[in-house]
Amino acid sequence: MITVTDVHKEYLDGETHVRALRGVSLEIEKGEFLSIAGPSGSGKTTLLNVIGCIDTVDSGSVLIDGLAVTGGKKGDLIEIRRNKIGFVFQSFNLIPVLTAYENVAMALSLLGLPESQIRERTMNLLAEVGLSNMEGRRPAKLSGGQQQRVAVARALVKDPLIVLADEPTANLDSETGEAILQLMKGINQRRGTTFVFSTHDQMVMDYADRLCRLHDGLIESDELRRSA
Amino acid sequence: MASTETPPHGRSHRVRLQYFAMLALKNLFRYRRRTVVTASAVAFGVAIFVAMASLLNGLAAEGDRNLANYETSSAAITGAGYWRQREEYPLDILVENTGQILSVLDADGVAAAPRVAFRGELIVHYDPYPEDGSVYLALYGIDVERDPQVFRLAETVNEGRLPEPGEDGILISAWLAERLGAELSYPVTITTRTRDGFHQILDMDIVGIYQTPNPTVDRSQIYLPLDVVDTYLEMQGAVTAIHLALPEPVPGAADLGPVKEALERDREGVGGTGIELLSFAEMTEEFAAAVEIQDVAFNIVLVLLGFIAVVGISNTMLMAVLEREREIGMMRAIGMRDGEIRLMFALEAAAIGLLGAAAGLLLGARLVWYLVNHGIDYGTLLEGVEMDFRFADVLYGVWSVRTMFTAAVGAAMLAAVVALLPVRAILRREITESLRRH
Numbered sequence: 205m206i207t208v209t210d211v212h213k214e215y216l217d218g219e220t221h222v223r224a225l226r227g228v229s230l231e232i233e234k235g236e237f238l239s240i241a242g243p244s245g246s247g248k249t250t251l252l253n254v255i256g257c258i259d260t261v262d263s264g265s266v267l268i269d270g271l272a273v274t275g276g277k278k279g280d281l282i283e284i285r286r287n288k289i290g291f292v293f294q295s296f297n298l299i300p301v302l303t304a305y306e307n308v309a310m311a312l313s314l315l316g317l318p319e320s321q322i323r324e325r326t327m328n329l330l331a332e333v334g335l336s337n338m339e340g341r342r343p344a345k346l347s348g349g350q351q352q353r354v355a356v357a358r359a360l361v362k363d364p365l366i367v368l369a370d371e372p373t374a375n376l377d378s379e380t381g382e383a384i385l386q387l388m389k390g391i392n393q394r395r396g397t398t399f400v401f402s403t404h405d406q407m408v409m410d411y412a413d414r415l416c417r418l419h420d421g422l423i424e425s426d427e428l429r430r431s432a
Numbered sequence: 433m434a435s436t437e438t439p440p441h442g443r444s445h446r447v448r449l450q451y452f453a454m455l456a457l458k459n460l461f462r463y464r465r466r467t468v469v470t471a472s473a474v475a476f477g478v479a480i481f482v483a484m485a486s487l488l489n490g491l492a493a494e495g496d497r498n499l500a501n502y503e504t505s506s507a508a509i510t511g512a513g514y515w516r517q518r519e520e521y522p523l524d525i526l527v528e529n530t531g532q533i534l535s536v537l538d539a540d541g542v543a544a545a546p547r548v549a550f551r552g553e554l555i556v557h558y559d560p561y562p563e564d565g566s567v568y569l570a571l572y573g574i575d576v577e578r579d580p581q582v583f584r585l586a587e588t589v590n591e592g593r594l595p596e597p598g599e600d601g602i603l604i605s606a607w608l609a610e611r612l613g614a615e616l617s618y619p620v621t622i623t624t625r626t627r628d629g630f631h632q633i634l635d636m637d638i639v640g641i642y643q644t645p646n647p648t649v650d651r652s653q654i655y656l657p658l659d660v661v662d663t664y665l666e667m668q669g670a671v672t673a674i675h676l677a678l679p680e681p682v683p684g685a686a687d688l689g690p691v692k693e694a695l696e697r698d699r700e701g702v703g704g705t706g707i708e709l710l711s712f713a714e715m716t717e718e719f720a721a722a723v724e725i726q727d728v729a730f731n732i733v734l735v736l737l738g739f740i741a742v743v744g745i746s747n748t749m750l751m752a753v754l755e756r757e758r759e760i761g762m763m764r765a766i767g768m769r770d771g772e773i774r775l776m777f778a779l780e781a782a783a784i785g786l787l788g789a790a791a792g793l794l795l796g797a798r799l800v801w802y803l804v805n806h807g808i809d810y811g812t813l814l815e816g817v818e819m820d821f822r823f824a825d826v827l828y829g830v831w832s833v834r835t836m837f838t839a840a841v842g843a844a845m846l847a848a849v850v851a852l853l854p855v856r857a858i859l860r861r862e863i864t865e866s867l868r869r870h
């Protein structure tokens with residue numbers, strides 16, 4: 205479903221060249237619950253951004269649903285992000301003036317659905333992530349875990365091909381982080397949604413069906429933990 | 433997959449727009465200080481603009497009124513080509529058939545007043561005057577009965593009266609009287625030339641003192657009875673102009689058609705190609721240039737106000753936008769188009785602009801109301817200043833809905849543009865870079 209082939213990515217940090225990805229190849233199948241693990245600076249965020257079409261590569265290719273996105277036109281990439289990719293960020297990134305409901309519905313409104321459908325889908329998802337009766341609250345009135353649940357709902361509401369989560373639990377205490385992982389895992393099992401999340405936390409890795417270890421921009425190991 | 437369906441376009445677009453508008457509106461309250469500061473700057477600019485426009489429009493209207501009431505009237509019949517040379521006061525480009533023209537106009541019910549304009553030197557001597565003196569002036573022979581039907585000079589006589597027909601009496605302005613030290617019944621001597629160019633001396637008494645709101649008139653014109661002028665200057669009934677009073681809502685809007693037709697009907701009798709009918713616009717062509725200068729000045733004021741408003745709002749606006757870089761990065765990541773993000777910020781800024789404009793219009797309307805009803809007293813400011821401008825001591829504003837509308841729309845657009853500059857800068861950055869900001 206998603207094929208990453210020999211991707212290289214280098215950043216220029218002042219005078220020094222930082223080689224964030226040095227030839228990464230990866231095949232992601234539909235319904236996987238995949239964790240990208242690795243120490244700080246190993247290239248996890250860069251890899252997720254490349255898959256999520258918000259960063260470019262120097263060489264190599266990325267195919268999403270058989271479509272080459274490397275070197276794609278800006279407008280086409282926006283369409284892919286809009287329709288096929290859900291993002292969950294480490295720091296939640298909710299819009300503070302919008303309620304939980306509005307944060308989720310706003311993302312869905314981009315797809316051009318009628319209001320009635322937006323409402324139905326949004327309410328269903330908020331219930332699924334355990335936020336029934338909290339749809340009217342703003343992020344400031346929600347705990348970190350609840351905010352991340354809203355973010356998960358926002359990513360999922362458009363029924364994406366894949367959800368990319370960059371260290372989704374890093375800003376949460378371990379208990380809350382685990383709850384988020386259970387939530388994502390549950391959705392993965394019920395709906396078959398593909399999840400790719402990065403982490404350097406062992407507890408988080410333990411939830412993964414498949415674990416890719418990244419080190420210095422290279423995949424060090426790639427193992428199935430349990431059958432998906 | 434449901435997400436790849438393409439829904440009917442128009443409606444989906446509207447739903448999306450509703451969400452953008454909602455977010456824009458909510459952000460107004462999020463940055464309350466920014467909203468208040470920006471809206472205040474806009475309000476200030478709009479109020480000043482509206483008041484300035486009111487005064488400048490008032491100035492133009494006043495100028496037109498003063499021209500029409502004391503110099504040009506709504507239309508005039510002159511000898512062909514006279515108007516272009518009128519400043520030289522020629523007595524060889526004349527309306528000869530005065531009587532015939534007046535009877536045509538009378539039959540049509542058009543108020544008309546003949547005048548003879550000429551130049552002369554006014555000479556006064558010590559005792560009763562404080563000292564000897566002389567001044568070159570424009571003199572007007574006026575038909576004492578007809579003139580008040582066309583001009584408003586008679587209403588401005590505040591000492592004495594208009595000279596009577598056949599009387600060797602003159603009407604001078606208060607301005608001139610003060611400079612000469614003249615009072616009612618003081619004698620004056622006027623030297624001039626007749627129609628045929630012979631020297632002529634007129635001995636007259638001052639019978640009236642006037643004061644119009646038109647400084648040009650006050651500073652250069654004195655009036656005598658038309659029949660007296662006709663005799664001394666051997667005009668044989670000819671005049672330099674016949675001024676007409678036509679119904680018109682504002683100066684320059686009169687319909688000359690009927691008069692033209694009436695004159696056409698008796699073409700030979702009124703003088704054929706020897707005369708021409710001039711509209712207010714034709715008579716005031718040269719002032720149109722002055723109005724253009726006024727427009728330029730107005731535009732400079734506008735640019736200055738715009739500049740002040742931009743400086744006033746750009747900083748607060750800039751901060752409020754830059755602060756949201758990560759939010760913008762998130763929106764781009766989840767598939768919002770650049771245009772949609774720009775639209776959202778433009779809506780937000782335009783709302784602030786409109787808010788400010790509304791407040792500015794309220795304040796501006798209050799100012800305009802004052803200017804329309806009380807005016808600004810310019811008289812003392814302009815005392816002794818030579819100006820070829822026709823306005824009174826008190827300048828009144830006028831209402832202009834169009835100006836107010838322009839100001840409101842302009843303010844909203846200005847605010848939007850100011851907000852879009854930092855948005856543009858952020859959209860030029862990489863999404864990943866924006867997402868890494870704190």
Ligand SMILES: Nc1ncnc2c1ncn2[C@@H]1O[C@H](COP(=O)(O)OP(=O)(O)OP(=O)(O)O)[C@@H](O)[C@H]1O
Binds near residue numbers: 215865
């Ligand atoms: N925009 C950038 N400019 C310069 N260097 C960058 C940029 N983005 C990433 N890097 C560098 O590339 C390398 C890989 O970064 P990346 O963020 O992908 O690592 P990571 O595994 O996500 O690390 P962390 O666990 O700290 O989030 C790092 O050395 C980082 O400093």
Ligand SMILES: [Mg+2]
Binds near residue numbers: 249250370
């Ligand atoms: Mg990272």
